[in-house]
Amino acid sequence: MTGAPQLVVHRDKELMARAAAARLITKIVDAQSAKGYASVVLTGGRNGNGLLAALAASPARDAVDWSRLDLWWGDERFLPDGDAERNYTQARAALLDSVPVNPARVHPMPASDGPYEVDAAAEVYAAELAAAARPEDHGQVPAFDVLMLGVGPDTHVASLFPEHPAVRETERSVVGVHGAPKPPPTRISLTLPAIRAAREVWLLAAGEDKAGAAAIALSGAGEVQAPAAGARGRSRTLWLLDAAAASQLPPELYPPAVA
Numbered sequence: 001m002t003g004a005p006q007l008v009v010h011r012d013k014e015l016m017a018r019a020a021a022a023r024l025i026t027k028i029v030d031a032q033s034a035k036g037y038a039s040v041v042l043t044g045g046r047n048g049n050g051l052l053a054a055l056a057a058s059p060a061r062d063a064v065d066w067s068r069l070d071l072w073w074g075d076e077r078f079l080p081d082g083d084a085e086r087n088y089t090q091a092r093a094a095l096l097d098s099v100p101v102n103p104a105r106v107h108p109m110p111a112s113d114g115p116y117e118v119d120a121a122a123e124v125y126a127a128e129l130a131a132a133a134r135p136e137d138h139g140q141v142p143a144f145d146v147l148m149l150g151v152g153p154d155t156h157v158a159s160l161f162p163e164h165p166a167v168r169e170t171e172r173s174v175v176g177v178h179g180a181p182k183p184p185p186t187r188i189s190l191t192l193p194a195i196r197a198a199r200e201v202w203l204l205a206a207g208e209d210k211a212g213a214a215a216i217a218l219s220g221a222g223e224v225q226a227p228a229a230g231a232r233g234r235s236r237t238l239w240l241l242d243a244a245a246a247s248q249l250p251p252e253l254y255p256p257a258v259a
């Protein structure tokens with residue numbers, strides 16, 4: 001597991017989205033060159049969708065071989081297929097409908113109008129992840145190249161909310177979430193162990209309303225009280241912030257000391 005999280009602070013949220021999109025393109029291209037494919041976990045929320053829109057607008061998007069990209073989701077709002085509030089619907093609108101992804105490699109979480117209730121739907125997604133894990137991944141989910149997470153103002157990541165049962169899960173890779181404090185109340189989420197299987201975890205936080213959450217999560221809070229504190233990658237944990245979201249960080253974390 002990685003050491004301390006690394007921080008990159010951009011001037012504003014537009015620049016953060018563009019820089020993060022450029023970073024993601026490079027990461028995908030590098031992974032595809034090294035092993036033939038890349039696997040990425042997408043996040044919902046404003047910052048995640050901002051990144052996808054910036055990627056869609058980037059001329060460098062053509063450097064990605066979209067047919068050799070596995071896409072997964074970190075969480076989903078358990079709503080009918082096509083609902084405008086589903087993370088999958090929003091990712092399609094922001095990016096996926098305008099690039100030649102291979103539909104067989106795109107893995108949205110189940111919708112509420114499918115054959116499963118939420119806990120069974122979570123089990124189905126866990127089985128899909130397990131089937132995609134390779135022996136060298138040594139786990140029940142693939143070793144994702146990059147797993148992105150938006151950080152909520154309450155420090156939630158994916159659909160893991162402070163003090164909720166889902167954030168305490170230590171065995172399963174995917175769980176149904178009931179009674180989430182942010183609508184809709186019923187959701188599906190990767191758990192912290194599944195998140196920590198990723199090579200790199202990128203936490204996205206832009207805007208003043210994320211400043212308190214970033215400060216708490218980066219100042220030694222426990223993961224049950226501040227789920228973002230428990231989101232770490234195997235080889236790297238990267239916080240991508242804008243100046244507003246970094247504005248309450250303790251001075252020992254930001255700005256960096258002058259050499």
Ligand SMILES: O=C1O[C@H](COP(=O)(O)O)[C@@H](O)[C@H](O)[C@H]1O
Pocket residue numbers: 043044045046047048075076077087149150151152153157158159182
């Ligand atoms: O509901 C959700 O919220 C978080 C954070 O969203 P934001 O709009 O505050 O950035 C998001 O990461 C998660 O995927 C989503 O389901």
